[in-house]
Amino acid sequence: MSNKTYKTLDLFAGIGGIRMGFERAGFETVFSNDFDPYCKPTYDLNYKTAQLAVGDIQKIKSSSLPAFDILLGGFPCQPFSVAGYRRGFLDTGRGDLFFEIVRILRDKKPSAFLLENVKNLKSHDKGKTFKIISDALADLGYHVKVKVLNSMEYGNVPQNRERVYIAGFKSKKAHDVFEFPEQTPLTKSISDILEESVDSKYYYNDSTLYKQLKEAIKSPNTVYQWRRAYVRENKSGVCPTLTANMGMGGHNVPLVKDKKGIRKLTPRECARLQGFPESYKLPKDLPDTKLYKQFGNSVTVSVVERVARQMMKALQTNNNYVYREPVKRTTRVLRTAA
Incomplete structure (x- = not known):
């Protein structure tokens, strides 16, 4: 088992819900970003290091980012939600921000990532949207596992909140070891x-x-x-x-x-x-x-923490070095500004 401290990049950070779950599991945050300036007072009040950098992710160059091992991102869900009328990638400026994640993964090649979005992401546009996302991540050489987790079933909070979690690993060994957490009894009312x-x-x-x-x-x-x-x-x-x-x-x-x-x-x-x-x-x-x-825009911290602990176990697995080579496709899906 490795004693390495894994460093995370907190994108679309909001008020730091994903960060909190990962830090509770032993990860260290080295950078955070969100576009909403109103999130900064809340975020910075609770985190004294790697405080929130407010700005457009499309203008953040990969070369300016610190070294990190895991990319975290609850990228904008409104374009894919029922409440957001499911505009998906057509929602310019929100729906297409996923490709900024692809850009940073391509340029920085972290060991793993965790992405979170609404359940409807999987069914949006008859599954075409999710296929684009899956293909893009596979093209970058990541082995991916996906699961919909309900907060009341996996986080012991009395909230019916279904979200899709996408965990990716460069290492085939880590991917094979990783399992999403099991359901846990709801004891809170x-x-x-x-x-x-x-x-x-x-x-x-x-x-x-x-x-x-x-x-x-x-x-x-x-x-x-x-x-x-x-x-x-x-x-x-x-x-x-x-x-x-x-x-x-x-x-x-x-x-x-x-x-x-x-x-x-x-x-x-x-x-x-x-x-x-x-x-x-x-x-x-x-x-x-x-x-x-x-x-309302945040994640359920207790759910993320359980996923993060499972990712930590996978990353600490011995022989965590079997990497998947990027795939070359004739049709590219990468579209970024920076």
Whole structure:
């Protein structure tokens, strides 16, 4: 077994959810990047090294990046999600950013990578999108494994959140050793993530919607959603997928009932649903709307940590040196700006 400290590159970093999972598993972060300047106060408040470099990844030259072993990237999912209307690679500036990952993998040749996206990525455009992605990664010489993991089944958090995880290794041996984690029992309930004392600003008691909400929201152990014209009860006993438009007047605002009335989830509760620890700090001067978006866009830390531990085991395998040569295709899929 190797005692090497594996270094990671944190791309499309958001507020550092993937980074946190990997650092908990023993990895070291050497660089982080995201395009959203509002993520920087949250990110930098929690990480004192390799703080967030805000900027367009298309303008970051591979040669300027520090040496690293594993590329991490939760590349923009909206173009492939139902909520994002599934525009895919046609969503210029977001959907095509995957090719920036390809560029950096090609230029820097790290030992491994982990990519995360919405479940619909696999079925988008009748599977054509995912084939392009798979072919591009194979062309670079990576052995890839893919699995859809639900946070409530693999992260012990009461959130129904299905995401596809793509793990790639240069080493055939590491690829063969790597296995995604097994399902784990869900022991936490909605009541476990709720705060005891919540500011009045989160309550709908004085809202014009209160009468309608009160008639529909009965159980204190259930998460509801306001769907513009009606209330939806989530009977599964868990929270539906947190989204980026939470708290912004959208139709996916999660609602709960407590002793004081009916309210939306707080940013801290959203952090708990995403597996962030209590030690994770929230900026006091950042609007809640930004925090909701950040946690809605984030990953479930507890899921990522379990995947990261499995990747660490694979990378530490003896004889981790069997590399796959890049493939030359007549039709190239690499399209980058930098």
